Amino acid sequence: MLQVGVIREQTERVLKGLRKRNFKDAENLVNLILEKDSQRKETQQTLDDRKAKANADARKIGDLIKSRKDDEANTLRNNVAEAKEATKKMEALLVDLEREVIELLYKVPNVPHEKVPAGVGAEDNLKVSEHGTIPILDPSALPHWELIKKYDIIDFDLGNKISGAGFPVYKGKGAKLQRALINFFLDEAEKEGYREVQPPVVVNEASGYGTGQLPDKEGQMYFIQEDGLYLIPTAEVPITNLYRDAIVNEEDLPLKNAGYTPCFRREAGSWGAHVRGLNRLHQFDKVEIVQIRKPEESYAALDEMCAHVQSLLEKLELPYRKLLLCGGDMGFNSALTYDMEVYAAAQQRWLEVSSVSNFETFQSNRLKLRYKNKEGKIQLLHTLNGSALALPRIVAAILENNQTSDGIRIPSVLVPYTRFEAVN
RNA sequence: AGAGGAGUGGCAGAGCGGUCGAAUGCGGCGGUCUUGAAAACCGUUGAACCGCAAGGUUCCGGGGGUUCGAAUCCCUCCUCCUCUGCCA
Helix, strand or coil: CCCHHHHHHCHHHHHHHHHHCCCCCHHHHHHHHHHHHHHHHHHHHHHHHHHHHHHHHHHHHHHHHHCCCHHHHHHHHHHHHHHHHHHHHHHHHHHHHHHHHHHHHHCCCCCCCCCCCCCCCHHHCEEEEEECCCCCCCCCCCCHHHHHHHCCCEEHHHHHHHCCCCCCEECCHHHHHHHHHHHHHHHHHHHCCCEEECCCCEECHHHHHHHCCCCCCHHHCCEEHHHCEEECCCCHHHHHHCCCCEEECHHHCCEEEEEEEEEECCCCCCCCHHHCHHHCCCEEEEEEEEEEECHHHHHHHHHHHHHHHHHHHHHCCCCEEEEECCCCCCCCCCCEEEEEEEEECCCCEEEEEEEEEEEECHHHHHHCEEEECCCCCEEECEEEEEEEEEHHHHHHHHHHHCEECCEEECCHHHHHHHCCCEEC
């Protein structure tokens, strides 16, 4: 959520940014917000004055009673009672206005960073770099959804039986490969100075609002009606919300946390031929890295996070490319996002395996996540996160790219974790 | 899950209808003293919103109510503690 003050003071910059996102009707929305907020301020000012008077009167009544001037006290009491009605109405008005402003603010996406190219969709993303060599496979090479059957390591039919579509069962070496990847990713994150955390995988409504999944992405999350809890779509939600409503000490910065969790996504209506096998699931595993930074350091941190993610892909010997997302393809909350895509050689497709974003103050404003700087001024922090990494598509790429007639070769960096060198 | 108790500032803890944003202690910050430090002493020390400022409003777990006036009374929800039950 943007700060009203920013919209008011930097209206042009905000509008320009929203245009880059191809965000329709920005001007009207922004004007409406400013108008409503002015009304809010005006109402609050009047209300505050009335309350000040009411407080003074109440004190006076107290004094009169104490000095036993009951008649005077009663007269004043009657007068005050009338004013109270008007105050009550105005209070309701203020609450309404505050709610309206917030609800309007929820509709405004983050302002993209200057570097973000304008664009409508994936085709306008900017390729920053490409790394590694794309393997040339034998014509008999199989896509991963065939390989998992051939080696009996991931079972969609069993998942269908016990849960439903998009909930695979990992078996034998398939399960061990998952566990190996998780441990490898966590160990690498630790080397980069991240503290490992294990958060709950269900969160309350306030957390959903804190990181921006609510109110608009409600349909993407599984919801437990009876307890008002949401299954997390990413560890970003619980890990970032660790710092909701907090004023952190400057000396505790930067905050770097990493965690493994399963992630749950309803993914309503997005199934099709191009999302076969492991490409898109309702439940998948992911290690997430989250940083909380002073504003002036956040873009350096973003680069640092990308470098970390890239080093993982390099160690896994996977060919990948790095994209700078355009305004139209970027997430609602983000100011700048890099995607990492690996090449799955049998599908002959690039698969997104990581998304690394700087949210600047968009989340921290909602989270009320701040720190006190040296001058004693309280300031919003910047939040950042990235997948490091999402497992299923990494597994897909490893399976496809490393297939040989003798089985699937495990990248050497993973062998100490899997304790086998091939799936066969 | 049932019965009882409790939630107050960074922490501990008083207040239990008016003068309370809240005593006191600890911690933090600044100062005096000192070559320096400790001790002692003095001062200072929550947040949000409105306002150029002076100042005002709100916040004592969340929400609602009673009252001219609520940290204090009532209702409700949440959390924690104790006992009982259940359970990996």
